[in-house]
Amino acid sequence: MKIIIKNGRIIDPSQDMDGIGDIHIENGKITKIVVRRNGETEKRRAGKTEGPNGKSVEGNAEGHSVAESPRQREIDAAGLFVMPGLIDMHTHLREPGFEYKETIKTGTAAAVKGGFTAVCAMPNTNPVNDNSSVTDFIIRKAIQEGACTVYPIGAITRGQKGEELAEMGIMFGEGCVAFSDDGRPVMNSQIMRRALEYSRSFNVPIISHCEDLNLSEGGVMNEGLLSVTLGLRGIPAEAEETMIARDIALAGLARGRLHIAHVSTRGSVRLVREAKERGMDITAETCPHYFSAGEKAVLGYNTNAKVNPPLRTEEDMEAIKLGLKDGTIDVIATDHAPHHRDEKLMEFDHAPFGISGLETALGLSLRLVEEGVLTVGQLVKKMALNPARILGLNKGTLRSGSDADITIVDLKKEFSVKAEEFASKGKNTPFDGWILKGTPVLTMCKGKIYE
Numbered sequence: 491m492k493i494i495i496k497n498g499r500i501i502d503p504s505q506d507m508d509g510i511g512d513i514h515i516e517n518g519k520i521t522k523i524v525v526r527r528n529g530e531t532e533k534r535r536a537g538k539t540e541g542p543n544g545k546s547v548e549g550n551a552e553g554h555s556v557a558e559s560p561r562q563r564e565i566d567a568a569g570l571f572v573m574p575g576l577i578d579m580h581t582h583l584r585e586p587g588f589e590y591k592e593t594i595k596t597g598t599a600a601a602v603k604g605g606f607t608a609v610c611a612m613p614n615t616n617p618v619n620d621n622s623s624v625t626d627f628i629i630r631k632a633i634q635e636g637a638c639t640v641y642p643i644g645a646i647t648r649g650q651k652g653e654e655l656a657e658m659g660i661m662f663g664e665g666c667v668a669f670s671d672d673g674r675p676v677m678n679s680q681i682m683r684r685a686l687e688y689s690r691s692f693n694v695p696i697i698s699h700c701e702d703l704n705l706s707e708g709g710v711m712n713e714g715l716l717s718v719t720l721g722l723r724g725i726p727a728e729a730e731e732t733m734i735a736r737d738i739a740l741a742g743l744a745r746g747r748l749h750i751a752h753v754s755t756r757g758s759v760r761l762v763r764e765a766k767e768r769g770m771d772i773t774a775e776t777c778p779h780y781f782s783a784g785e786k787a788v789l790g791y792n793t794n795a796k797v798n799p800p801l802r803t804e805e806d807m808e809a810i811k812l813g814l815k816d817g818t819i820d821v822i823a824t825d826h827a828p829h830h831r832d833e834k835l836m837e838f839d840h841a842p843f844g845i846s847g848l849e850t851a852l853g854l855s856l857r858l859v860e861e862g863v864l865t866v867g868q869l870v871k872k873m874a875l876n877p878a879r880i881l882g883l884n885k886g887t888l889r890s891g892s893d894a895d896i897t898i899v900d901l902k903k904e905f906s907v908k909a910e911e912f913a914s915k916g917k918n919t920p921f922d923g924w925i926l927k928g929t930p931v932l933t934m935c936k937g938k939i940y941e
């Protein structure tokens with residue numbers, strides 16, 4: 491099957507590309523990309539054209555006018571943005587074990603609806619993805635039932651108990667792209683050091699859920715005046731920041747690759763910025779909820795705003811935006827954490843932490859473009875190219891020869907968030923009813939179209 495996406499505004503930071511043009515797809519791969527910049531047609535040909543990084547960009551010199559046939563489809567993308575499929579490097583798919591919250595099938599359906607063509611599955615399932623049979627199960631299930639590509643992330647420690655390292659080498663061989671005990675920190679510094687050392691052999695990052703459990707113990711929201719007023723136990727910013735400081739030190743000691751998950755505070759942004767300035771091999775992500783909603787979202791004891799780390803203050807939100815703007819924060823990931831309605835209906839203290847994020851991530855993030863914090867190209871970098879680079883995936887690009895993972899977005903089209911209509915089983919969002927601008931109108935995964 492041949493597909494041509496015509497006349498869209500193609501944004502591909504991997505090629506420094508922003509122009510009107512066409513993308514040709516055949517058998518699930520991008521075969522040709524024709525971009526007309528300032529009215530000029532720019533054709534990129536294999537072996538003939540040099541890409542912006544000095545690398546050759548494949549292409550086919552044929553013209554792009556094509557006759558329609560049953561085996562060919564033309565998609566008119568005039569007025570729309572065409573970008574590499576988004577990659578979420580932080581998703582909880584819940585399968586195996588918590589299928590009542592989400593499955594690989596429903597989670598990936600939510601992903602493609604949100605414009606994602608690949609997601610990375612966190613290991614806090616039951617059983618935990620701490621051995622190659624669970625990794626293998628996830629990969630097979632995703633091939634059978636998944637709407638998009640699923641990359642498993644293996645646990646750092648057995649059972650995520652923080653006591654002994656999991657079989658990281660074997661899991662890497664089976665297809666894990668990173669290691670994390672996400673949902674829990676690795677409290678033992680010696681084990682974290684070993685994990686950072688061991689993972690160097692496979693050149694994959696350790697994704698750290700930074701939380702000092704002693705400082706956060708019993709906490710359910712951000713610590714501050716509001717938590718006191720509401721009579722809820724707080725989690726101080728320092729519970730996150732002290733662990734980030736520790737992990738930066740350990741990454742230096744181990745000379746390992748550290749990626750900080752879900753950055754939520756101003757101090758965390760500062761720590762990552764300083765470490766990067768010192769030339770450390772460290773990357774970081776934040777999530778849309780940390781720059782879209784503050785701690786006040788929990789007013790009324792709204793359990794859908796209960797998330798770990800918690801929603802913070804206005805100053806934290808501003809610092810995160812600045813961190814995204816100046817490149818301190820490399821990635822916007824969802825931390826999609828679906829929970830069952832009954833669980834979120836419990837009292838605030840007892841409800842589980844988490845926000846269902848796949849179907850609002852792009853719309854919330856595009857607000858940053860509207861506010862002038864990021865350009866569309868920078869946003870695509872943080873939601874597609876950088877996750878691919880950090881995880882060593884051959885994705886996040888529209889170069890000829892790549893998988894046809896493409897998202898087409900109508901930046902002008904508004905939509906109202908309706909949790910009840912989520913493809914995800916998790917309806918737990920504090921953004922229900924919000925009007926967001928920027929709708930993914932078509933998601934293509936390896937040439938397969940979802941619209």
Ligand code: DOR
Nearest residue numbers: 582673797798827843844
């Ligand atoms: O809010 C959260 N939910 N934060 C985490 O770190 C884990 C996640 C979950 O698995 O529900």
